[in-house]
Amino acid sequence: MGDLIEEWATKLAATELSTTLPRRWAHTQGVADRATEIGQVLGENAGLLVAAATLHDVGYAPRLAATGFHPLDGARFLRDEHGADKRLTRLVANHSFALLEAEERGLREELAGEFPLLEEPLLVDSLVYCDMTTTPDGDRTTAEERVAEILGRYGDDSVVGRFIRRAAPEIFAAVGRVEAALAAQPR
Structure with missing residues (x-):
């Protein structure tokens, strides 16, 4: 995987997000930029990380929001409409400890059954890092500030x-x- 998958992912994410959800698109671009910056730690998986970073929030696109849970909706879209690579769909489905949110939504069995976690810890952690150190507007932030921003936006009881x-302790550990x-x- 390399430039071709990254190019495909960018076109697909732009089509689904840039017009309907411009702020989500800005975040996505920032996450993809972070993935490009840190790709050297993953060697041959660098392109896969960039593609997953670019597509991690595609499930927010209004036309794709079947369950209202964006990791599952995005992964199903990639699998069903695009025949995407299984590792890519599993990364998108499970990004940033989505299994914990799936549990809150009563979707844990569905998510885990269709898209099992990847047994590639550094790759999984790298996607968490890219997502959780990028603001909604695509700027850099710390994981602590990002978690606080998410809590502020959605509220403690949501x-x-x-x-x-x-997920916060797991997020901070992955970023570390x-x-x-x-x-x-x-260097």
Whole structure:
């Protein structure tokens, strides 16, 4: 995987998000930029990370929102309409500890059954890192600020609020692991 999948992902995400959800598109572009920046820690999986980062929020597109749970809706869209790579769909479906939010929504069995977690910890953590260090407007932030922003936007007692509070320790740990991997890279 490489430039072709990245190009395809960008065109697809732009088609689905740029006009209908311009702020979500700005976030997506920022997440993809982060993935490009850190790709060296993943070697041959760098292109897959960029494609997953570019498509991670495609399920927010109004025409794709079948369940209202964007990781599942996006992964199904990629699988069913585009025959996308299984690793890519599994990354999109499970990005940023989506399984915990699926549980809050009563969709855990559906998500886990259709899109099992990848057993590639650094790749999974890298997508968390890119998503959770990017603001809704596509700018850089810390994971702590991002979690606080999500809580502020959705509220503590919302489904997303409950999920993000549960996921926060895992998010911070994943970000820390990626930062350690980046620090260990030769300069």
